[in-house]
Amino acid sequence: MNPKNPTALAVESWPFTTVLVANRGEIAVRVLRTVQKLGLRGVVVYHAADRGTAAVKMADQAIEISGATPVAAYLDGAQIIAAAKSAGAGAIHPGYGFLSENKGFCAAVEAAGIRFIGPTPEQIDLMGDKVRARTYVEKAGFPVAPSAIEDDDPASFVERSRQVGAPLLIKPSAGGGGKGMRIVRDLALLEQEIERGRSEGQRYFGDGRLYCERYIENPRHIEVQVLGDGQGGVVHVFERECSVQRRFQKIVEETPSPALSPALRAKICETAAGIARSIGYRNAGTVEFIFGQGGEFYFLEMNTRLQVEHPVTEEITGIDLVQEQLRVAAGETLGYGQGDVKSQGHAIEFRIYAEDAARGYTPTTGPILVLHPPEGEGVRWDSGVLQGGEVTSAFDPMIAKLIIRGTDRKDAIARADKALKETVLLGCKTNTAFLRRLIAHPAFVAGDVHTGFLDANPQIAAEPELPSQTLQALLAAAALSTRPMRDVADAVPDLHAAIGGWRN
Amino acid sequence: MQHAFRLGDAEHNIALSRSARAYRLHVGEQVLDVDLAVAADGRAWLTLGERHLEVVVATRGDDVFVHLDGEAYQLRYRHPLDRLAAAAGGSAADHIRAPMPGSIVAVSVKAGDAVTKGQTLLVMESMKMETTIAAPRDGVVAAVAYEKGQTFDRDALLLSLERAAG
Numbered sequence: 001m002n003p004k005n006p007t008a009l010a011v012e013s014w015p016f017t018t019v020l021v022a023n024r025g026e027i028a029v030r031v032l033r034t035v036q037k038l039g040l041r042g043v044v045v046y047h048a049a050d051r052g053t054a055a056v057k058m059a060d061q062a063i064e065i066s067g068a069t070p071v072a073a074y075l076d077g078a079q080i081i082a083a084a085k086s087a088g089a090g091a092i093h094p095g096y097g098f099l100s101e102n103k104g105f106c107a108a109v110e111a112a113g114i115r116f117i118g119p120t121p122e123q124i125d126l127m128g129d130k131v132r133a134r135t136y137v138e139k140a141g142f143p144v145a146p147s148a149i150e151d152d153d154p155a156s157f158v159e160r161s162r163q164v165g166a167p168l169l170i171k172p173s174a175g176g177g178g179k180g181m182r183i184v185r186d187l188a189l190l191e192q193e194i195e196r197g198r199s200e201g202q203r204y205f206g207d208g209r210l211y212c213e214r215y216i217e218n219p220r221h222i223e224v225q226v227l228g229d230g231q232g233g234v235v236h237v238f239e240r241e242c243s244v245q246r247r248f249q250k251i252v253e254e255t256p257s258p259a260l261s262p263a264l265r266a267k268i269c270e271t272a273a274g275i276a277r278s279i280g281y282r283n284a285g286t287v288e289f290i291f292g293q294g295g296e297f298y299f300l301e302m303n304t305r306l307q308v309e310h311p312v313t314e315e316i317t318g319i320d321l322v323q324e325q326l327r328v329a330a331g332e333t334l335g336y337g338q339g340d341v342k343s344q345g346h347a348i349e350f351r352i353y354a355e356d357a358a359r360g361y362t363p364t365t366g367p368i369l370v371l372h373p374p375e376g377e378g379v380r381w382d383s384g385v386l387q388g389g390e391v392t393s394a395f396d397p398m399i400a401k402l403i404i405r406g407t408d409r410k411d412a413i414a415r416a417d418k419a420l421k422e423t424v425l426l427g428c429k430t431n432t433a434f435l436r437r438l439i440a441h442p443a444f445v446a447g448d449v450h451t452g453f454l455d456a457n458p459q460i461a462a463e464p465e466l467p468s469q470t471l472q473a474l475l476a477a478a479a480l481s482t483r484p485m486r487d488v489a490d491a492v493p494d495l496h497a498a499i500g501g502w503r504n
Numbered sequence: 505m506q507h508a509f510r511l512g513d514a515e516h517n518i519a520l521s522r523s524a525r526a527y528r529l530h531v532g533e534q535v536l537d538v539d540l541a542v543a544a545d546g547r548a549w550l551t552l553g554e555r556h557l558e559v560v561v562a563t564r565g566d567d568v569f570v571h572l573d574g575e576a577y578q579l580r581y582r583h584p585l586d587r588l589a590a591a592a593g594g595s596a597a598d599h600i601r602a603p604m605p606g607s608i609v610a611v612s613v614k615a616g617d618a619v620t621k622g623q624t625l626l627v628m629e630s631m632k633m634e635t636t637i638a639a640p641r642d643g644v645v646a647a648v649a650y651e652k653g654q655t656f657d658r659d660a661l662l663l664s665l666e667r668a669a670g
Contacts, residue, residue, distance in 0.1 A: 362630070365657045366657075370560055370562045393605035393607070420574070422574070424560050424576070426562040426576055427569055429576070429578065432576070433574070436574065472531060472534075472552060473557055474577050478581070479507070479518055479527075479529060480520070480539070481568050485507050486527075488505050
């Protein structure tokens with residue numbers, strides 16, 4: 001079977017004909033598109049704050065759910081399962097975020113006799129806990145960053161840390177958010193730094209236990225898409241490079257990664273497929289790696305759901321990943337092998353955020369007065385907002401994704417600049433101008449970025465100075481669009497305007 | 505008559521008058537022939553002296569949004585009366601505005617409370633982070649605009665202090 005060819009699908013024999021999407025925004029639209037393309041009925045749940053959005057308009061049925069906050073409504077599994085039952089839905093697609101990696105929800109859905117379009121509860125459980133996943137992956141023989149965990153044997157912790165080698169990173173076991181982390185470049189300072197880390201851990205978290213791991217300088221974030229049918233079939237669908245980040249969140253993702261040679265690409269992709277195969281994985285999933293400048297890579301975590309950035313993979317392979325999720329949830333096998341999965345060209349995704357890059361990437365809100373999405377060859381616009389809608393602070397500030405396909409990376413960047421320039425969204429500040437500055441930067445053009453790139457180059461986020469000609473044009477457009485100004489001007493005929501200087 | 509627009513942190517004084525064919529824009533010492541022709545789809549052609557530029561313009565209240573040469577800008581019309589009032593008194597330190605959209609986590613003061621500079625007035629949450637809003641000076645709370653749990657947009661007036669004496 002050809003993974004790109006849906007004509008071989010046996011949708012009529014699937015155990016469900018209605019799919020409920022337990023999500024909102026662009027991903028609800030994205031999932032509904034494939035559900036409806038396959039001739040299935042698409043149902044969506046929505047909070048009142050999302051009334052009138054694209055997903056609600058597009059769905060065959062939309063069921064309102066409520067909660068203490070809009071987000072709480074989408075986290076209310078019992079209410080969503082009740083909605084699925086009332087709509088006669090035989091399957092639930094969780095999208096990403098919200099309940100997509102919630103073991104309890106997954107189990108409750110299956111207990112209600114509804115297919116969960118995702119992995120098994122056991123697989124969510126194993127991969128959902130970072131330490132447990134890391135331990136499992138290491139035992140299965142795959143690369144994890146060299147580390148020393150104090151709890152394993154406190155007496156030998158310093159010695160085991162020394163063996164990890166410099167540079168290394170000391171982290172509080174109870175920690176998070178970068179607090180109490182210390183980088184050690186000189187092992188002579190190891191014991192001293194461990195003591196400092198311990199006292200910081202104690203102060204921040206009331207827990208002085210530590211662990212050490214190899215510190216990767218200027219790392220890249222590379223992840224691999226995998227697909228498994230839970231019946232022995234597993235393939236990888238190549239990698240995605242997601243190193244352009246701000247506040248630990250991805251902004252731009254692309255495939256293929258400019259950092260990988262063909263041999264390294266095959267190695268990292270095979271590693272990911274091996275991890276998925278070792279747990280008999282079912283569903284689309286993503287294995288994330290931290291990638292060092294020397295070409296070394298280590299397992300970071302596995303996401304057992306569809307990712308935000310899945311479209312770039314679809315663009316270079318022609319595979320509809322949501323369709324594959326539905327197929328395996330329906331009990332089908334993949335029906336094709338690794339050799340059938342091929343990639344062509346280059347794809348880049350840009351997350352369009354309602355935010356002000358120059359003000360520390362803080363979110364913005366406002367009405368969407370005008371929206372003209374870009375169009376053209378190789379341009380895909382995945383969005384959940386419509387002209388006339390509103391961006392509020394109730395949800396994540398990502399409002400759309402612009403996905404560009406080109407014959408190669410250079411072609412994709414050129415098309416991206418044109419598409420970003422042609423994206424018109426008025427009423428709420430977005431990051432499109434910032435994204436254009438980013439892709440024009442020599443380091444991005446060279447494919448030479450790491451996860452700290454934007455922090456190291458704050459000038460990309462800064463608002464450039466306005467040329468005086470641009471300022472004049474803006475003031476003219478604004479003046480001519482402002483009623484009180486036109487009224488005042490129109491009240492004075494041209495002749496008087498010409499001699500106005502006399503009257504003062 | 506002088507009007508003004510705020511763009512970013514800067515305010516620009518301009519005037520508009522009729523010309524034989526359209527309008528004239530007065531910016532500083534410069535006078536430019538200008539015109540704006542709007543098509544049905546909202547796209548418009550701006551004439552600026554000898555230049556013709558394609559723009560998209562949308563307005564909402566006093567805000568004018570302009571898409572020009574691939575970038576979106578927001579300008580705010582400043583009413584002459586408001587500008588007079590602003591010039592007459594009421595410093596920025598009297599009005600505490602939201603630095604970003606978010607929601608109120610805690611309100612520590614109420615109207616009539618005397619506060620000292622640096623004292624916590626309220627705690628807001630945005631981007632999953634809590635931010636403490638502290639008093640910019642000693643004074644008395646005139647009004648608190650939001651309650652715990654309410655959401656607000658950027659630049660919303662969160663709290664005001666009574667005018668400083670003297």
